[in-house]
Amino acid sequence: MPPQYQRPLPSKQTILTRYGGWLPAKPEVYEAFFDDLLRTYDPKRPGAHVPAVQEFEDAIISSSKIGLLNLFENAFIQSAPENRIRDFQQLLHCMDKIVVAAPKFQVSRNEQGGITSGEPIGVPLYLLLDLLSNTAAGYDLFRNTRFNDALKALLDSWGKYLQSSKSNNTLSNSDEGWFSKLGLETLDNGRGIFNDIYECPDETAPQSDLPNFFIYNACESTVFHKATGVKEHDQFWLKGQPYSIYDMLATMQNDRVAQSFIGGTVYQAFLSPYDYHRWHSPVNGTIREIQIIPGTYYAALPDEGAEKSDPDFQPGDPRAATRAIIYIDADNEDVGCVVFIGAGMVEVSTCQVTVKVGGGVKVGDELGMFHFGGSTHALIFGPDVKLKFFDYVQPNEHLHVNIPLAAVEI
Secondary structure, three states: OOOOOOOOOOOOOOOOOOOOOOOOOOHHHHHHHHHHHHOOOOOOOOOOOOHHHHHHHHHHHHOOOOOHHHHHHHHHHHOOOOOOOOOHHHHHHHHHHHOOOOOOEEEEEOOOOOEEEEEEOOOHHHHHHHHHHOOHHHHHHOOOHHHHHHHHHHHHHHHHHHOOHHHHHHOOOOOOOOOOHHHHHHHHOOOOOHHHHOOOOOOOOOOOOOOOOEEEOOOOEEEEEEEEOOEOOOOOOOOOOOOEHHHHOOOOOOOHHHHHHOOOEEEEEEOOOOOOOEEEOOOOEEEEEEEEEOOOOOOOOOOOOOOOOOOOOOOOOOOOOEEEEEEEEEOOOOOOEEEEEEEEOOOOOEEEEOOOOOOEEOOOOEEEEEEOOOOEEEEEEOOOOEEEEOOOOOOOOEEOOOOEEEEEEO
8 A cells, every 4th residue: 555654764765654544644643652652761771571571572582593683683773764663672661561551542742742633553563563574684584483473472462451351441532542532533534423333233133134136345444456357376465466366265276165266256455443343244145164374463575475485485475464264155146155354464463253164144244353453354256256346346445344345247
């Protein structure tokens, strides 16, 4: 996605980007985030770490044979001057604060203490690692299996905190609460009044019968791309083009499932931090199969995937996202099997599926969710399925969950 702001930089330096709204657009909010984290940092007295961060530090230091700490040090040297984190100990200090706190609505203030602007910080750990990952050393570090194991343990610990009642403290109307005046204005922007759009459903209420010849939107999201005639083998990157059925479905080369989708249609959309992050069934049908595909967390693999010389991945492997893959046999025979893919990036590394194989689903039934945020989702249809997408399903258009995306032509 194109950057939405950049500061004047020397030539050949990193351009800061919002990544679809997950990072702040306003430089003053970006600076305020780091000011808050670093205000109490004293390099002469770094202090004790919280247990999860201590375990992360131990894992990095103990991997001396593969040199993870050395890669970290080189990444700091190679990173752009905008990087506010100067060394590994400073990074750990910031992690100490983040993994025991819920994401907040970050505000910037003037010299008198008045609020000048604000934006949500949906993926605070990624803000620490963004510029580090965009270095030669970071390229090696962030793909390393040992590094990702250590990072997973750290993220799992943060995830447990976020599932506890302690993490509700930013769901407030305080200055840095998501329901502050400025926070609600941000959440309402382009969506309508928050309390009118989002509500807790009554699970006991009867469901209305929706037309079975429509495909419905599985996630609140912004349209990214529609592709037809997708190939079995092609260079694949979930955030770009073209698509490869073999890689999207993580199948073996001659798998008959992948074969059945060659030449089919892919619809893809991405989620912003303001979107509702649960997935819903696009069709009436039965769950045939479920897969969870693990991935790295912050690795910035090039568009062509892993290189032939890559020590960790097969050539062309696009692995940079945890994926949940759900196969649904639609009741409508003209649709057949539909594949839903939810792909989580960076902190958004947990994909939870809430349906079971063999269970029936109706349009709008929950399939699962992204924990702590979300990234992108895709729907895949076989080559014989004739879809006519509605006129409003256009790139960069934001669509609510459960609205019709396309009609199935007979």
